[in-house]
Amino acid sequence: MDYRNTVLLPRTSFPMRAELPKREPLLLERWRRENLYDQILQARSSGPRFILHDGPPFANGSAHLGHALNKTLKDLVLKSRNMMGFLAPYLPGWDCHGLPIEAKVMADLPPDGRDPLTIRQRCAAYALHYIGIQREQFERLGIFADWQRPYRTLDPGYEAEVLLLFADLVEKGLVFEGLRPVFWSTGCRTALAEAEVEYQPRTDPAIDIEFPLLAESCRERNLPEETKLLIWTTTPWTLPANLAVALNPDLSYGLYKAGDRHLLVAEARVHFLPGLENAPCVRRFGSGAELLGLRYRHPLLPRNGLVYPANFVTGESGTGFVHIAPGHGMEDYLLGQEHGLPPLSPVDDDGRFTEECGLPELVGLTVWEGNSRIIALLQRAGLLWAEHAYLHDYPHCWRSKTPIVFRSVRQWFIHVKAFQPEALRQIDAVEWLPPRARNRIRGAVESRRDWCISRQRSWGIPIPVFYRQDGSAVLESEVIRKLARMVAHSGTDVWYATDEETLARQLGLPAGLRKGIDTLDVWIDSGSSHAAVLAPRGEFPADLYLEGSDQHRGWFQSSLLLSVARWGKAPYRTVLTNGFVMDLDGRKLAKREGARSLSDFFVQYGADPLRLWVASEDYRNDVPFSQEILSRISDTYRLLRNAFRILLANLHDFDPARHPVREEEFPELDRYMADRLRALVRTVVEAYRRYDFPAAYHALTRFCSTELSAFYIDVLKDRLYCDAPEGLARRASQTLLYRMAESLFRLAAPMIPFTAEEAWQSLGKSGSIHLELFPPEETPRGDLPFSERWTHILELRSLVNEALEGSRRAKEIGKALEAEVEVHTPHFLATDEGLLAEVFLVSRVRVLPEAQVAIRVRRAPGRQCARCWKYSEDLGQTDPDHPDLCRRCSLVVRTTGRSG
Structure with a gap:
């Protein structure tokens, strides 16, 4: 039968066949139709709040795998918190201003169509276009959020909050204008923040130069006439701006004779310098302090300078003497400020020498072209001691990829040192995950100098400053607050669309002022999100910030600094970082040419496998x-x-x-x-x-x-x-x-x-x-003996499976149900035979209580039941109408009325 x-x-x-690219959009449409996100918030309205603040991605392209990693991690946090009973809303955001968008728009604008308002309108349209694309991709990824009401840094309300925060900083005296060296991008013609600088290998000419001492200095120190300081630099182009030389007062120096020349060099470096390896030391100076105040003649210009002390000079590289150009380096600038030296910077916005350099041969050349010309001039003057190629990591503009020029430009700054100690204390009050991130953010903040916040761009929030006829600045907190009220209604275009006289009058300022044309660093924009988004919603500080590890130099840091400067506390309780998405060769995928859009993965795989990849990885690396x-x-x-x-x-x-x-x-x-x-x-x-x-x-x-x-x-x-x-x-x-x-x-x-x-x-x-909520977290009900009993059962099952496999290989049995297993064990009794047979998937188990565990397999006696396929000796004994069924199957067939 x-x-x-x-x-x-x-x-x-x-179905087993998922067909996710087809099925997922149908579910997504249902969730939208039913307003599932709002339903979730309503269901959790009485729960404790959990606030994850979204670090805004930049609105300048399609979302990629890096976005998928970060957004899915945030969604994993929020979905799981919601299922734990928390009220965990998600307000997504976008960073809309800044150089990358403006550079793209400018490339498509004719030269006669580049007025600020046109640029800004095109930039806004560009950002909004990509916000729409990214929003669709993030939603398709299964991210639950308030997609219809995101925060955008170009929104008038947001811009107004940034200005109000800026007004508070101005009122506290934390904002100032200064002429000092900044990271300057010649490719983008703007100053850059440290977070916008990336280091790449570059080969530059490293040269050793002779700086002749003045004759009277030689006589005063009893040095031979024509004694020279030996200087080492990897930036020959900065020599026209040289105003001083620095040494380390704690290093030992020597006067070395090489042929007919006398050179002063640090003792620790002499054996590393070509031509001086075997030069005799004719006079030793136990400390550099003995050489302070020496006067020298500039090797190329009719200018003299002095030797000053500086702890940043070391015996690890160079010659022990460092040429100082206060207009082209922060350490040089600080030393210059200490000794009254101006920040001379004879280089224009394009990185070309101006007439101020004093060398007609250089005027109009880029600083990189100037390197070889300066080396030739030194050779002609007989003051070039040595030259070699030097490979080092050099800062580059993150957008144009051009090498940075350090140059002094009049810019606006935030005085970070004024609140840096409190920022460091707040770092220690925050939980950093992984814990090593604490050292990273501490190092970034400890080394932070004054923050250059002005950018020479049109697409951004304007720095609300006016200038008098004499060039002095008018930057007043109450004026900024008045402007913020105007911006809240009309957006920051009002700064550009309103003529200077009208705008000054509306802001209560006298006539005759000139508007500033710089915009705020975009890290001010995004770093103010705690003030523009969290505080107005009563969500400050956030429970969690979650972004890529590069944000210790970026958003984590700018948010911390602005929050501490304004309110004296960090904007977050916990900071969690994820690593970058890398290919198998260790290259960052988001930086790869032709990096795949998220949409490509949705078409091929759907969203869930991509999300499962994120969940499976150790994302902290x-x-x-x-x-x-x-x-x-x-x-x-x-x-x-x-x-x-x-x-x-x-x-x-x-x-x-x-x-x-x-x-x-x-x-x-x-x-x-x-x-x-x-x-x-x-x-x-x-x-x-x-x-x-x-x-x-x-x-x-x-x-x-x-x-x-x-x-x-x-x-x-x-x-x-x-x-x-x-x-x-x-x-x-x-x-x-x-x-x-x-x-x-x-x-x-x-x-x-x-x-x-x-x-x-x-x-x-x-x-x-x-x-739904997660299942309740219950304690297992089984006691220790019960747990140990099942440990023994599973250990026996493994041994039985090995024995069954051996019997199969020996052709003694085919399937496991053909077997009867004899178990010698101290842990079980004959009353356990039914349970063990069920667990071992065999027809019968015989238990023999013995001290040593042993397994024996033989063919099961009896015949095979035609229904359950187990072997039994009682087939047909229960119901003669079903002679091929075991007792259990006969009863089931008879009582259920089912038969063959």
């Missing part, structure tokens, strides 16, 4: 990515989906309202697995709580593949398929499977929100899974 239709085989409409890695993750995704499908398929006839069994009535196997589920819930929820998403990912995937699919479901098949539909053991198993489905789907929801939602619906749920 054919008993196939009597077996309760699994069935489900939840750089994250590797390749097609092979994503293919492996896709395999894991299929494993999870298959586990979900198995659960759903085995619940096809289970009604949670009518069929549940109390856990006290569960068979032992199910009680054990109920505890395993409780342990999983505790592990995963705690991992989410600690932002340890890889731990949550691995715990979930391991449970689904090993404990659920490879063990529990495998063992249950006989019970689920062959027991009576209403049998207690079968319904107990389904009760637990239903609990597992509810738990696993919810635990997976932050990682794979689309798939979890689809599975939740297939479970018969009406509302969204994202409105």
